[in-house]
Amino acid sequence: MKAAGLKDWVPMRVYDQAGRFMVEWCYRGHERFVDPFFEQTIGQLLRLPFNQLFRQQTSLDDLVEVSTARSSLPPTGFIFHMSRCGSTLLAQMLAALPQNIVISEAGPIDAVLRTPQHDLAVTDEQRMTWLRAMVKVLGWPHCEDERRFFVKFDSWHVLDLALIQRAFPGVPWIFLYRDPVEVLVSHARQTGSQMVPGSLNPGLFGLTLPEASRLPLMEYGARVLSAFCAAALQQRDANGQFVSYRQLPQAVWTTLADHFGIVWTEAEIDRMRQVTQFDAKTPSLPFVGDSADKQSAAREAQRQLAAQWLMPLYRQLEAENTEQFALSNA
């Protein structure tokens, strides 16, 4: 088994090879994942000529054995979100600290969770086994300071929250949310892939593909976001906490620290505060608050869709958020 040879490598993609799921790895050395998204760091690694010629391949089944070949950091916390709600900001704040491994919306994790779309015979047990193995290898420490490990999932992975909870019992998780009008305005300006019919199984939203394709794009998107929020509310357990965009960034060093079992140093808080000065998705640009802009830019159609599909869920998230905050301060 080639596990020893993968010590300084990282899974970059999962693909189908004649009906067998395979994992492709590239060399990462001591490179930290500090870009807003996992694929951006992989893209940087692939600029190395070595990584353009040399790749390693393991099957997804072999990944299980590979994952046990060296010690991994146990997950400190999982981040779920409805999209366009500060999740990248949160991940960037955490990734700014060399003590933290932060894996943001990794393609290999998404591929594992999507395997049933490619092979109907894949069971939940298999998905959980592969997911645990993939998360383990992504949690291999590569720098001596690393001692915490966070996974930020893609927004649609909240639909698999029940399975992820079963795979990782006891791991603290949060669901980030934002005023739905502001999220819809954001997607109207730059549509996320999850908001386009066919990107996700429309059955998840009670639709067939033809039905989903006939809906106005904005309505389909509102139903997608509605499903995300409903899933989080349905799966809320003692390990989960709802966090509003409005609570960022302060929640990171207050309620979230308690929730994730972290005691931040003053130096760590200062470093995370520095990150908040910059745009989370484009760190070369300064941060500009845009809630007021999005509210004033919202069209009546967006407000109506938010009212129909999202506001009741938003109010419930807010109510449970308020309740959990009161309990933690009691």
Added chain:
Amino acid sequence: MTHLADFQQQVLRDVTLQEPLREITDRAAFLAAVVQLGHAHGYPFTAEEVEAAMRVNQRNWLERSIL
């Protein structure tokens, strides 16, 4: 398997062969180093073959939304 593919497998099995290649950032220098190292270990392949293999890997990454 081709000479290049055999050499790739040998490099992946031997980290001492990887180390000098991993640090090279210039593409032309990398191609020259790979060909030289390959020939030194008995694998006669060309720089053109190396570039072709790199293009295949690049295409696989660009077409990665398989699942």
